[in-house]
Amino acid sequence: MKALNIEVEGMNCGGCVNKIKNHFNEIDQVKETVVNLESQTVKILGEDDLSNMKIRNDLIELGFSVKSIKKV
Numbered sequence: 681m682k683a684l685n686i687e688v689e690g691m692n693c694g695g696c697v698n699k700i701k702n703h704f705n706e707i708d709q710v711k712e713t714v715v716n717l718e719s720q721t722v723k724i725l726g727e728d729d730l731s732n733m734k735i736r737n738d739l740i741e742l743g744f745s746v747k748s749i750k751k752v
Contacts, residue, residue, distance in 0.1 A: 681711070682730065686722040687747035688739060691715070699742055704735075723752075 691697065697715045700722055704713040712725040724735060736746045 682726060682728055683752045684724045684726070684732065684735065685750045685752045686724065686735065686739070687749075688720055688722055689745040689747060690743060691717055691720055693717075696744070700739070700744070703738060703742060 688700075691700070694717070697717050700715050701713050704710045704722075704724060707726075707730075709727040709730040710724055711727070712723075714723040715721075716723075722739070724730075732749050736749060739746050
């Protein structure tokens with residue numbers, strides 16, 4: 681398992697939070713998604729083979745900017 685802390689720009693409401701959570705919860709390799717609107721972060725717990733690039737690209741496709749992805 682790996683845990684990622686992702687800094688995201690462009691989240692401004694509960695709808696954004698739900699959009700991200702719903703998307704990542706549909707991916708088999710993702711075990712947990714925690715979105716914090718106030719700190720503009722997304723924490724993802726997933727399988728080791730979950731690609732950071734896929735997460736980044738998915739967030740961009742959802743309409744958000746990714747500032748950083750850090751393993752925790």
